[in-house]
Amino acid sequence: MNAREFHDLTAHTPYSVRSSGHTLDWDIKPFPFKVYTDVPAVELPRTFDPVDTDTLIAIAAARDGNAELDLARLAAALYLSAGVTRKKVYAQGVEVLFRAAASTGALYQTEVYVAAGGVRGLAPGLYHFCPGDFTLRRLRDVDVRGPLAHAALDDNLRGRAAVLILTAIYWRNTWKYQARGFRHLFWDAGTMLANVLAAGNAISLAPFLVTGFVDDEVNHVLGVDGRHETTLELVALGPRGTRAPDPGPLPAISHATLPLSSAEVDYPALRAMVDTSKLARPADLTAWRASRTIATRPRGAGPMVPLPSPRTRAGRALSDTIQRRGSTRQFSHDPITAAELATALWAATRPVPADVPFGSVHLFVIVNAVGDVAPGAYVYRAGEHALEIVRHGAFRDRAAYLTLEQPLGGDAAATIFFMAPLDAMRERLGERGYRLANLEAGLAGGRAYLAAYAQEFGASGLTFYDQAVVEFFAPASEGMDAIFVTALGRSVRQPRASLIDRLSRRGK
Numbered sequence: 001m002n003a004r005e006f007h008d009l010t011a012h013t014p015y016s017v018r019s020s021g022h023t024l025d026w027d028i029k030p031f032p033f034k035v036y037t038d039v040p041a042v043e044l045p046r047t048f049d050p051v052d053t054d055t056l057i058a059i060a061a062a063r064d065g066n067a068e069l070d071l072a073r074l075a076a077a078l079y080l081s082a083g084v085t086r087k088k089v090y091a092q093g094v095e096v097l098f099r100a101a102a103s104t105g106a107l108y109q110t111e112v113y114v115a116a117g118g119v120r121g122l123a124p125g126l127y128h129f130c131p132g133d134f135t136l137r138r139l140r141d142v143d144v145r146g147p148l149a150h151a152a153l154d155d156n157l158r159g160r161a162a163v164l165i166l167t168a169i170y171w172r173n174t175w176k177y178q179a180r181g182f183r184h185l186f187w188d189a190g191t192m193l194a195n196v197l198a199a200g201n202a203i204s205l206a207p208f209l210v211t212g213f214v215d216d217e218v219n220h221v222l223g224v225d226g227r228h229e230t231t232l233e234l235v236a237l238g239p240r241g242t243r244a245p246d247p248g249p250l251p252a253i254s255h256a257t258l259p260l261s262s263a264e265v266d267y268p269a270l271r272a273m274v275d276t277s278k279l280a281r282p283a284d285l286t287a288w289r290a291s292r293t294i295a296t297r298p299r300g301a302g303p304m305v306p307l308p309s310p311r312t313r314a315g316r317a318l319s320d321t322i323q324r325r326g327s328t329r330q331f332s333h334d335p336i337t338a339a340e341l342a343t344a345l346w347a348a349t350r351p352v353p354a355d356v357p358f359g360s361v362h363l364f365v366i367v368n369a370v371g372d373v374a375p376g377a378y379v380y381r382a383g384e385h386a387l388e389i390v391r392h393g394a395f396r397d398r399a400a401y402l403t404l405e406q407p408l409g410g411d412a413a414a415t416i417f418f419m420a421p422l423d424a425m426r427e428r429l430g431e432r433g434y435r436l437a438n439l440e441a442g443l444a445g446g447r448a449y450l451a452a453y454a455q456e457f458g459a460s461g462l463t464f465y466d467q468a469v470v471e472f473f474a475p476a477s478e479g480m481d482a483i484f485v486t487a488l489g490r491s492v493r494q495p496r497a498s499l500i501d502r503l504s505r506r507g508k
């Protein structure tokens, strides 16, 4: 299966959503934490300095990585990226522990590992981060930065104080979303990486994202099997120090973990997409690293509407923004200002310090209520920092329909549709380009979330009817596919159930 076939197979339409027949089996809902049971826990410090850098500066400014990485700073970076920030108890006592970054359905399939080599207060080795009890568990007691550098053909990883490794456990997401969950792995890793990069910048750890590596080699280092859990990305953190010694061949590890649930459903299409988008040989990596941003742009549509300059400061520190972040469950129809929208669009499109160029994803926007910007459909031209008109009009109903008939999409002040030239990306970057498209959209959406909460309004990620989105934005969307959606606006309190939730409850 290639990415085009997978994308089309997992597209939502009004028919597919109503006829899927999928219902949620609560008896086998996967446990949201990976818990290693045969290795002792290292407690992370629970008191660390708040990260008081202004959120917008943290998103935008890549700083030198000159701050020492000690255990307290590592704990802060992990907490702000993947930590538990809120607890909510629902009817029948069901408790959900919400986390720093948004995640589809609050299912939290993204796991974080740490390869430590130059972290003061932490012995070199490979650790798994458990947000549930805020601990690290040591899985290997040798420094694995060398093997990671080998797997990624990137010698820089050998000398950086630590490397974070993000993986995903498929079943946590497919339990609800089935094979489409493959897309979610990258959307949710993207929202988490928005936080990792912002926290890394704010703590002066010069975060650097690595998307290309020989997948099976990294999976071997972590002791994950690729059938249930696989590596998604690496992030180098902290100053350069002594190069990690080569530990020689690493033996296989397979530590015991708590089962996720008593039974599990396999989604072969997802696994096929994981496999086909892997890099197998160093030659694949060299080709991947030679990637360039895809030149396909949204087709010119109409006159440009200049936007106000983005705000340089929001007045809210990163720690505070992340603690307060939570997806808006109902938007009021109150407007946001043009400067607030401009700042969110600008934040979403900041450069990403990474091994391959980002910038292939484009932002299309439905404006419902934004200061003096006329309601309508637009393309955001990041280079010009302007909105180009696709069509004027009042599109609240249409926006709600496009976002899988969810009121959130229409009630928002503005709804961003992230689109990418998938066919051109596949042709130039191969099947791994599909990972990049979904990751870039998730990361941009995560930055939009941060920019919204920093400016004291709300946001929510949303899913969508794939083809209907492309058709709505035609002709500007020619050659593009819909990848992800983020709605922005001011919130009211009472939540409404989404269509997908209503349909899955009906079958219970």
Ligand SMILES: Cc1cc2nc3c(=O)[nH]c(=O)nc-3n(C[C@H](O)[C@H](O)[C@H](O)COP(=O)(O)O)c2cc1C
Pocket (backbone or CB within 6 Å): 098, 099, 101, 102, 103, 104, 105, 106, 184, 187, 188, 191, 325, 326, 327, 328, 406, 408, 442, 460, 461, 462, 463, 464, 498
């Ligand atoms: C990629 C992504 C897609 C999402 N899609 C939807 C959606 O279609 N409908 C919805 O109501 N919420 C959606 N959300 C919001 C999640 O349900 C929310 O992030 C999750 O419940 C965790 O809550 P929190 O963001 O308040 O911490 C999405 C979030 C993300 C990151």
